[in-house]
Amino acid sequence: MNIEIIAIGNELLLGNIANTNAAYMSKELAKKGLQIKRHTVLPDDEHEMEEGLKQAWQRSEVVLLTGGLGPTCDDVTRKVLAKFFHSGFVYSEEIAKELQKRFGDKLGSIQDQATILDKAKVLPNQIGTAPGFLFTEDNKILASMPGVPLEMKKMFIDFVLPLLVKKYEKEEKQVESHFHVCLLIENTVDPFLRELQAKYSDVSAGIYPSTGTLSIHFSSKNKQSLEECKKLFLQMFEKYVFSTTSERIEEALYIEMKKKGKTLAIAESCTGGAIGARITSLSGASDYFLGSLVTYANDWKEKFLHVNKQTLDTKGAVSKETVFEMIQGLLQETSADYVIAVSGTAGPLGGTPEKPVGGVWLGICKRGETPEIAHFRFPGNREVITACSVNYLLGGLWRKVAFSTNSFDKETLCLMS
Amino acid sequence: MNIEIIAIGNELLLGNIANTNAAYMSKELAKKGLQIKRHTVLPDDEHEMEEGLKQAWQRSEVVLLTGGLGPTCDDVTRKVLAKFFHSGFVYSEEIAKELQKRFGDKLGSIQDQATILDKAKVLPNQIGTAPGFLFTEDNKILASMPGVPLEMKKMFIDFVLPLLVKKYEKEEKQVESHFHVCLLIENTVDPFLRELQAKYSDVSAGIYPSTGTLSIHFSSKNKQSLEECKKLFLQMFEKYVFSTTSERIEEALYIEMKKKGKTLAIAESCTGGAIGARITSLSGASDYFLGSLVTYANDWKEKFLHVNKQTLDTKGAVSKETVFEMIQGLLQETSADYVIAVSGTAGPLGGTPEKPVGGVWLGICKRGETPEIAHFRFPGNREVITACSVNYLLGGLWRKVAFSTNSFDKETLCLMS
Numbered sequence: 001m002n003i004e005i006i007a008i009g010n011e012l013l014l015g016n017i018a019n020t021n022a023a024y025m026s027k028e029l030a031k032k033g034l035q036i037k038r039h040t041v042l043p044d045d046e047h048e049m050e051e052g053l054k055q056a057w058q059r060s061e062v063v064l065l066t067g068g069l070g071p072t073c074d075d076v077t078r079k080v081l082a083k084f085f086h087s088g089f090v091y092s093e094e095i096a097k098e099l100q101k102r103f104g105d106k107l108g109s110i111q112d113q114a115t116i117l118d119k120a121k122v123l124p125n126q127i128g129t130a131p132g133f134l135f136t137e138d139n140k141i142l143a144s145m146p147g148v149p150l151e152m153k154k155m156f157i158d159f160v161l162p163l164l165v166k167k168y169e170k171e172e173k174q175v176e177s178h179f180h181v182c183l184l185i186e187n188t189v190d191p192f193l194r195e196l197q198a199k200y201s202d203v204s205a206g207i208y209p210s211t212g213t214l215s216i217h218f219s220s221k222n223k224q225s226l227e228e229c230k231k232l233f234l235q236m237f238e239k240y241v242f243s244t245t246s247e248r249i250e251e252a253l254y255i256e257m258k259k260k261g262k263t264l265a266i267a268e269s270c271t272g273g274a275i276g277a278r279i280t281s282l283s284g285a286s287d288y289f290l291g292s293l294v295t296y297a298n299d300w301k302e303k304f305l306h307v308n309k310q311t312l313d314t315k316g317a318v319s320k321e322t323v324f325e326m327i328q329g330l331l332q333e334t335s336a337d338y339v340i341a342v343s344g345t346a347g348p349l350g351g352t353p354e355k356p357v358g359g360v361w362l363g364i365c366k367r368g369e370t371p372e373i374a375h376f377r378f379p380g381n382r383e384v385i386t387a388c389s390v391n392y393l394l395g396g397l398w399r400k401v402a403f404s405t406n407s408f409d410k411e412t413l414c415l416m417s
Numbered sequence: 418m419n420i421e422i423i424a425i426g427n428e429l430l431l432g433n434i435a436n437t438n439a440a441y442m443s444k445e446l447a448k449k450g451l452q453i454k455r456h457t458v459l460p461d462d463e464h465e466m467e468e469g470l471k472q473a474w475q476r477s478e479v480v481l482l483t484g485g486l487g488p489t490c491d492d493v494t495r496k497v498l499a500k501f502f503h504s505g506f507v508y509s510e511e512i513a514k515e516l517q518k519r520f521g522d523k524l525g526s527i528q529d530q531a532t533i534l535d536k537a538k539v540l541p542n543q544i545g546t547a548p549g550f551l552f553t554e555d556n557k558i559l560a561s562m563p564g565v566p567l568e569m570k571k572m573f574i575d576f577v578l579p580l581l582v583k584k585y586e587k588e589e590k591q592v593e594s595h596f597h598v599c600l601l602i603e604n605t606v607d608p609f610l611r612e613l614q615a616k617y618s619d620v621s622a623g624i625y626p627s628t629g630t631l632s633i634h635f636s637s638k639n640k641q642s643l644e645e646c647k648k649l650f651l652q653m654f655e656k657y658v659f660s661t662t663s664e665r666i667e668e669a670l671y672i673e674m675k676k677k678g679k680t681l682a683i684a685e686s687c688t689g690g691a692i693g694a695r696i697t698s699l700s701g702a703s704d705y706f707l708g709s710l711v712t713y714a715n716d717w718k719e720k721f722l723h724v725n726k727q728t729l730d731t732k733g734a735v736s737k738e739t740v741f742e743m744i745q746g747l748l749q750e751t752s753a754d755y756v757i758a759v760s761g762t763a764g765p766l767g768g769t770p771e772k773p774v775g776g777v778w779l780g781i782c783k784r785g786e787t788p789e790i791a792h793f794r795f796p797g798n799r800e801v802i803t804a805c806s807v808n809y810l811l812g813g814l815w816r817k818v819a820f821s822t823n824s825f826d827k828e829t830l831c832l833m834s
Contacts, residue, residue: 013453015444016625016634018435022458027432036430037465041439041456048454055472176431187525190489206461207489208428209565215433266711272697273690276711280689283766283799291717294683294693294709296702303750304710304721333720349700379520380544382700384567 002060004038008067033173067147069130087119127151176219181240182395200225212391249394256401257288265336266292267326269343305329323363327371374408419477421455425484429458450590466497484564486547488526504536544568593636598657599812617642629808666811673818674705682753683709684743686760722746740780744788791825
């Protein structure tokens with residue numbers, strides 16, 4: 001199976017946008033067991049595009065092209081395709097009428113956009129103005145789609161994807177499986193995956209670390225082997241796998257909190273509001289999330305959370321004692337069933353030998369139980385330290401709610417100190 | 418000038434992530450007048466990578482490689498580079514010591530990551546564990562960097578970019594200029610840019626809209642024309658240009674707040690903590706930021722901000738009156754010089770004909786002055802609506818602090834309603 005994607009556009013090579021079109025098509029194809037071999041981005045330049053197209057058409061069975069179909073001077077795709085496939089141009093009354101119907105007479109580019117390639121099948125653009133083109137030759141397929149993501153997506157899903165699924169329906173496909181885990185680091189999971197791979201050579205495994213979470217990916221053409229790997233992986237790491245479909249820990253937390261009908265209040269310091277922001281990035285968060293007191297200044301910790309001035313003066317804001325009192329303050333001031341709190345040094349400034357940059361205290365408590373307060377040392381810059389703090393706190397809370405176990409666990413949490 | 422980027426990684430070809438690394442490097446190079454000819458993404462597969470590398474090395478003077486340098490089973494870059502450049506491996510005591518110093522004995526991959534290519538110059542990884550490699554041969558350069566964005570970025574900026582700038586210092590380059598503006602939409606700026614381009618045909622201009630901010634980009638080989646365009650643009654839009662170097666409005670705000678020696682308190686509802694998170698993404702935010710009361714539940718608005726129950730019952734949480742009382746509550750409960758507040762419907766659920774999804778009330782007040790409270794209707798999904806709310810509120814505050822003018826302005830704010 002040789003499928004590749006070529007995107008045309010200087011805006012991609014100037015770095016003004018990332019090639020999210022390629023990511024989108026790849027993901028949709030992967031869901032159907034179809035693998036992409038290569039992504040390429042080429043400039044709005046006839047010569048470069050011709051060269052790139054020639055190579056792609058040699059090595060691949062399917063070439064998916066995006067961009068360069070518009071009416072402006074820098075759009076060269078149609079011209080290059082005409083030359084490459086020895087195709088002429090023809091004016092389509094039908095497309096012209098359709099464009100006029102949808103966009104009215106104001107659209108200046110009707111004449112241009114209704115001029116199509118006579119050797120290609122037209123792929124209708126139901127959102128914008130530039131039609132797509134489909135060439136089939138020697139059992140190969142080239143689909144040329146617009147670069148505007150919304151237009152490309154609709155055209156791809158409606159016309160191109162079904163074609164590819166049909167083309168490869170008889171081929172043996174990869175099956176894939178994802179595990180999204182929290183509170184573990186790469187080095188904890190890697191030895192186990194190596195063992196698995198030694199045992200199941202027909203399964204390929206990958207670890208994709210994010211900030212404070214990991215995604216583990218298995219794929220194989222052998223369904224049986226894949227199932228066995230999945231089973232063994234789950235036996236080992238079940239209580240860290242928060243999802244097999246979404247890398248967003250806040251989704252897993254939402255599901256658990258809603259299932260149990262519990263509420264949450266937060267006290268943030270170094271994360272500055274990032275925990276609340278993550279939780280509320282999901283619609284429906286108000287089902288369990290009451291709010292967050294972002295007490296960045298010390299006197300806010302005193303005023304809103306009743307942290308003792310003496311604690312702040314003697315132990316400092318970044319201390320087990322302060323986080324403990326933040327937790328107590330939340331329990332006292334709110335009705336929440338669960339409360340979580342964080343205080344740490346996100347850097348790059350403000351670190352000391354005793355309280356280094358990346359040192360963070362995380363606190364989690366179910367009302368009526370003893371708070372768990374643990375210290376972590378996250379490596380990385382301010383952004384990473386903040387994201388890790390958020391993910392570890394949400395991960396720890398998810399574990400407590402889902403399994404009624406401790407959030408943090410000395411044996412496996414390598415960053416705990 | 419032939420520079421290209423190759424990213425290695427199945428996660429890219431599976432569409433799990435977009436190739437933001439390529440976009441980042443391309444943008445940084447474009448700022449220096451250096452243009453990228455091609456991006457390629459290849460799988461974690463030795464054969465494919467060898468083939469791709471061979472072609473790239475033939476056609477380009479510089480190949481920038483990202484990914485596949487880690488210690489896990491799926492990382493093949495070092496092996497392929499060794500074969501391609503006929504390089505051996507050597508164990509570096511120095512790197513091993515450095516890794517041990519930074520990550521302690523817990524890091525299981527020291528042995529592996531300290532094993533380097535003997536024909537390459539090592540590019541230090543100051544964030545993560547995998548060193549990069551630099552090969553120079555026949556006046557060509559290949560730089561192999563990690564795929565983890567933060568690690569790649571630091572390595573690229575510190576070591577690779579300066580090398581490329583030096584390599585091409587004698588070539589004629591584009592000069593470029595950026596303006597980052599807040600509170601304006603594309604349709605307000607576009608007609609003016611078209612006029613400019615009609616007058617200065619040797620300058621190319623582009624508008625890159627983000628969520629609630631715009632970046633305007635001019636480039637030209639004619640420095641004189643570029644300067645004239647910049648001057649005309651500034652004459653028109655000066656009080657919206659928050660930066661020429663950074664698209665982060667929180668940086669402009671930080672500079673102004675620090676200059677004036679003022680403090681800030683926030684009351685958030687629909688943004689869930691995202692405003693505080695953005696502000697504290699900058700080190701030193703504690704110089705002016707006191708905290709944020711994220712009152713997601715209505716009874717938190719009553720308890721912490723003294724919003725009247727009657728206001729909430731009769732006008733609703735998303736109303737001018739509620740935001741006004743949130744502002745009053747902040748002024749009363751805190752010592753802040755400036756206070757800002759937000760309440761809106763981020764969707765996708767919860768919209769009504771009177772209070773549609775995307776409708777957001779933003780409030781800004783300098784202590785002692787009348788609060789400004791304006792209603793906006795942001796198009797887009799939950800993520801976009803939240804980001805627009807944050808950027809408009811920070812943009813409005815920046816304007817008030819920087820110019821002592823009104824934050825919002827009927828004539829130019831097309832999304833105000």
